Amino acid sequence: MDSNKLAQRIRVVFSAIALITVPFVTFANELPVVKVGVLKFGTINWEMDVIKRNKLDEKAGFMLDITPLAAKNASSVALQGNAVDVIFSDWVWVSRQRAAGKSYTLSPTSATAGGLFAAADLTLASPCDIAGKQLGIAGGAVDKTWVLYQAYCKAKENKDVSETTEQQFVAPPLLNKLLMQGKLPVGINFWHYGARLEAAGFQPVISLDQIVEGLGIETQVPMLGWVFDEKWADTNPQLVSSFLKASSEARAILRTSDEEWDVIRPLTKAKNDEVFSELRTAYRRGFSGTFGEQQQKAAAQIFAILAKEGGPKLVGKSDSLSKGTFWLNQ
Numbered sequence: 001m002d003s004n005k006l007a008q009r010i011r012v013v014f015s016a017i018a019l020i021t022v023p024f025v026t027f028a029n030e031l032p033v034v035k036v037g038v039l040k041f042g043t044i045n046w047e048m049d050v051i052k053r054n055k056l057d058e059k060a061g062f063m064l065d066i067t068p069l070a071a072k073n074a075s076s077v078a079l080q081g082n083a084v085d086v087i088f089s090d091w092v093w094v095s096r097q098r099a100a101g102k103s104y105t106l107s108p109t110s111a112t113a114g115g116l117f118a119a120a121d122l123t124l125a126s127p128c129d130i131a132g133k134q135l136g137i138a139g140g141a142v143d144k145t146w147v148l149y150q151a152y153c154k155a156k157e158n159k160d161v162s163e164t165t166e167q168q169f170v171a172p173p174l175l176n177k178l179l180m181q182g183k184l185p186v187g188i189n190f191w192h193y194g195a196r197l198e199a200a201g202f203q204p205v206i207s208l209d210q211i212v213e214g215l216g217i218e219t220q221v222p223m224l225g226w227v228f229d230e231k232w233a234d235t236n237p238q239l240v241s242s243f244l245k246a247s248s249e250a251r252a253i254l255r256t257s258d259e260e261w262d263v264i265r266p267l268t269k270a271k272n273d274e275v276f277s278e279l280r281t282a283y284r285r286g287f288s289g290t291f292g293e294q295q296q297k298a299a300a301q302i303f304a305i306l307a308k309e310g311g312p313k314l315v316g317k318s319d320s321l322s323k324g325t326f327w328l329n330q
Contacts, residue, residue, distance in 0.1 A: 112286025
């Protein structure tokens with residue numbers, strides 16, 4: 001066969017392949033897109049990886065477009081500027097925005113919570129027995145766990161821990177470093193940093209869930225979830241439903257599959273097996289499967305405490321949970 005005939009046959013073959021693949025490529029390109037903004041190094045990236053790698057988005061009929069963001073403030077700016085459709089945030093922020101006239105809403109997903117951690121050799125008679133000690137706090141002066149912890153100590157032990165301790169407000173990684181170096185004896189940090197502390201031998205003194213329960217609220221309330229504009233959701237109900245379905249499926253996989261955790265291990269930044277195991281355990285412990293009227297009432301109770309203790313700097317102008325804060329059309 002001469003070279004001209006061979007070249008012609010090759011062109012025919014490639015043309016046939018192109019005709020076969022074009023419909024599939026077109027189909028993928030025509031899927032609606034959900035633009036999600038997530039913190040670049042946030043734990044929510046574990047879930048995003050599961051969705052993309054297992055093609056849960058395409059199976060649900062949409063394409064997930066992930067935008068890495070540098071900070072929490074960047075997330076809210078991206079959402080308010082319509083650069084993304086969805087962000088991962090907390091319902092206190094959503095309620096504050098709704099009180100200011102915005103139409104954001106939240107679909108609850110995560111009940112993983114941090115708490116108070118102490119050095120292994122520190123003996124505490126009670127969760128509030130920290131008078132005279134330096135207390136490290138991640139998240140700032142109106143960090144929700146810190147605010148609720150103050151309320152807990154006042155209610156349960158009649159102690160004002162803000163007056164009896166010296167507080168240092170630092171970034172979560174720095175707080176862990178200071179604790180592990182012995183420069184601070186106790187600290188309030190987020191759940192994934194707490195898991196690293198426990199792996200290093202620190203004692204979990206009291207968790208956010210235990211604090212809330214001690215304040216008389218027995219229902220576990222997911223503090224975090226997917227936040228989006230209610231108007232966007234009303235215009236794209238099927239798209240929102242598909243996105244939340246894929247997100248739920250990803251969490252279910254992480255809840256049950258150790259093999260999937262082995263795949264995402266590099267994303268966890270776990271330096272050893274102990275840290276990795278604690279992260280996986282803490283993630284699974286924080287799962288909450290339902291959210292209904294009972295959880296909404298509990299959230300309203302929590303908000304009222306936050307409003308009383310944290311004031312406008314935390315909750316804004318409203319002293320009660322804004323109507324429509326939670327998106328329940330699932």
